[in-house]
Amino acid sequence: MRSHHDAEAPLRALISNRVNFAEHLKSMHNTYTRKSQRNAIYIHVPYCTRRCTFCNLPHFTRLPPSDYHKLIIKEIRTYSSYQYVKESVYHAVYFGGGTPTTLSATALREILQALKSNLTLAPDAELTIETTVSDLTEDKIAVFKEEGINRFSIGVQTFCDRGRRLLGRLGTGKYAAAKISSLLDEGFKNVSIDLIYNYPGQSEDDLEEDLGIIESLNLAGFSFYSLILFKGTPLYRMINMGKCPPLGDLKQEWRFFEMILDYFLDRGFELLELSKLVQPGRDNYEYLRIRYENGDVLGLGAGAGGRVGDMLYMNPVNEEDYRRQVSSATGLPIMGFKVDDRYDFIHYVVGRLQFGRLEWRDLAPYNDSACLHRLIDKLEKEGLVLTDSRGLSLTKAGIFWGNNIAREFATTLLKLLTNE
Ligand code: SF4
Incomplete structure (x- = not known):
């Protein structure tokens, strides 16, 4: 799909x-x-x-x-x-x-x-x-x-x-x-x-x-x-x-x-x-x-998602809940979710693919990993990416299926980084 x-x-x-x-x-x-x-x-x-x-x-x-x-x-x-x-x-x-x-x-x-x-x-x-x-x-x-x-x-x-x-x-x-x-x-x-x-x-x-x-x-x-x-x-x-x-x-x-x-x-x-x-x-x-780039995105307004430093958060979607949050003692969400370097790394790679090109150095220090090589070989055989000495680019078909490709990278990297 x-x-x-x-x-x-x-x-x-x-x-x-x-x-x-x-x-x-x-x-x-x-x-x-x-x-x-x-x-x-x-x-x-x-x-x-x-x-x-x-x-x-x-x-x-x-x-x-x-x-x-x-x-x-x-x-x-x-x-x-x-x-x-x-x-x-x-x-x-x-x-x-x-x-x-x-x-x-x-x-x-x-x-x-x-x-x-x-x-x-x-x-x-x-x-x-x-x-x-x-x-x-x-x-x-x-x-x-x-x-x-x-x-x-x-x-x-x-x-x-x-x-x-x-x-x-x-x-x-x-x-x-x-x-x-x-x-x-x-x-x-x-x-x-x-x-x-x-x-x-x-x-x-x-x-x-x-x-x-x-x-x-x-x-x-x-x-x-x-x-x-x-x-x-x-x-x-x-x-x-x-x-x-x-x-x-x-x-x-x-x-x-x-x-x-x-x-x-x-x-x-x-x-x-x-x-x-x-x-x-x-x-x-x-x-x-x-x-x-994993810069901050200060999310404001009902239902806005955001990131401050290493913390992700989401404002209430419901108008009254949002109003209550803004008027509360802190005026801020109660909870945030702290993310680590693994999140940032995968998010960055997904972002590079979003822009159609991934450099090998973007994958460091995992660029020699066998599971990534298998994925890249498969994508190349399917005509979705083209590789060169510096990295890979999405082909026209790769752009069409780009989100799926990014998801495959995210899934593979997640397994690699969490040793599943
Ligand atoms: S109804 Fe949906 S698609 Fe239409 S303008 Fe509003 S948010 Fe955009």
Whole structure:
């Protein structure tokens, strides 16, 4: 089974060492040696004005409560009172969701200003916001300009009107393209979109049209995902009731994937990571790089996951539980999970594969291990990787199966490191 999300699943076996969150954070500036000097902040806004028919993410289909941004600002202030966080430099901020632009322009401005006044952002920090086209209003664009948002990730999914209706997206494809175009005209250079392919009834002509529009928009890049059908979603029900055709099979999915890759590699785009193509020099996706370098990711907001030093944590998904946590005596999660060098090592290797290439030195000191050699030989025979004197690269088929490959590496390394 081709998987999109489970490359890191084997790592869960190494996340069991519970620690008192506040106490551990307090001692961290004395006890923890940073794995990366670069850190990131993730702000989760689990609200959407409308539910896409394919979406299985936990979120609320309404606007955020009017004080949601104040809870996030309170978290920022709480963290900034700890010496370890105070001494950290943040090179990327990522507003994800849900739809972060369901927050008002004023709320977004206040969060951005609180980040700058309480934490140390690098002068060239990458500041990303995810948005839909319909939630991207003039007043918010003005705030983004003033407060330095310099990277946009827009959930378009498709420009095809039939596809948009089926997936539950608001507005026509023409409207979406015009909105993106006007954002680029405002001078924002790093604008990417999400593209979904292999949705029910999609033809090769439909996809070709999407690719042509992406090319004509001169975007920094785009992420591409084949549609995954999750049980319980409106789309799942529609297909089960025969109201729309099923998804294309694996052969069709591969055909679409090849079309996307070939179209854009021929036009000078580069593969940035397994599901992202970019124009050279237009997008470096620092947030993702920092995550896989084992830098900190300060997770803020309901349902946000994060990492501070050697401790992983997750905020409550439930709005009331999150509110209670922020208003508690410490204002922090009760528990965190301490991770060790084994976790960091495997996580780093998974990250390298996410970017399509693994150097032999990345596997040190295990690069001579027989089980890794067996795995690499197998992948090479299957045509999924190509090896050279310095390392291995994923082939086109390897990119298609990239998450599965990363998972195989994670499983093999886990066995090796835990002597199973
Ligand atoms: S905008 Fe994103 S999070 Fe919200 S319903 Fe659509 S896919 Fe899900």
